[in-house]
Amino acid sequence: MKKLVSICCILIVSMQSYAQIKGFYDGNTYFEEEVNRNPPLKKSNQLSLYFGLSNYLGDLGGNNGMGKKFFYDNNLKKRTFFYGVSFTHYRKEAIGIRFNYSSGKIAGSDQDAAYQSTTDDAYNRYKRNLDFQSKISEGSILLEVFPFKFIPYKHALHQWNFQPYLMIGLGIYSFNPQGSYFDEISDDYVWVDLQPLRTEGQGMKEYPNRKPYKLSQSNMPFGFGLKYNMSDKTSIGFEFVGRKLFTDYLDDVSEKYIDPSLFPTYLSAENAEIAQIIHNKSNVIDPDHPYGVGDIRGNPKNNDFYYSFNLKFSIRISKVKNVTRMFKKKIYKYDNDEICY
16 A cells, blocks of 8 residues: 555656646647758759760661661761760759750761672662761750669669769751762862752652751750769760651652753752762662662651760869758647646
């Protein structure tokens, strides 16, 4: 009995002490802001310069055998390059909005088509004997995504200096395909603009389905890269950027050979003479069996494509801004001057 009385006394004293410490609850609910203990979100701006090899996939040139799709027909004999500059705004380190300008050159030639004999399918391209070169200027906006940055901050991959990324966007580019022919007067090869020559009957009433192509068009750049952070402000990277195009006339080759007697009707005397020479140069390779009207000159089923491999150097041009994440914590207010009984 004495033990029970002692325990009750201890409980009563403890309750009074607790009430004296906590005070009197006034019945209202209050809120106060607390900083989230997770790492802050980061925003920054970055300026990049890049340079690299460029190449084209289309109707001209290619590897041995019959023409294949995409990289299976890739030929790297032409040494062309791209260079450019970009401005990227990063949010949360995982997503970047990139404004990009690039310029460079692409080229292709049937002389690069590798064949084993005249019965080889690649010989048909070699015999066609067409070539082209074109300067490219391109402006685009791309979305960059860094997958490892979506992993929780404490994970090693999130903080890794090597960061892979993916990109996709929309762009506008300009091009101007040129072809060459041998000028006997100058005793040298001459490059001329191909689009005004209507080499495949573009805009001629005899070929109503062949419309003139524009030298400025839209494209869809996409690719991937690997970025290495050398310091808090600088990084280097390697990236591949391909461009999905909506034309098959990047190289001025797409359809079948037309009747060359139509050129004087639609062109000036000088351009008509050049067009008759340059639209069909197969007679230079095989004078006895040149290609004729209606023979296959290109494949209109597949649009052209160009790409670049870039070495990229970047520097942060703004301070990293920490976006502090706040939340409200529910608390209860007590009046410590009063004692609860």
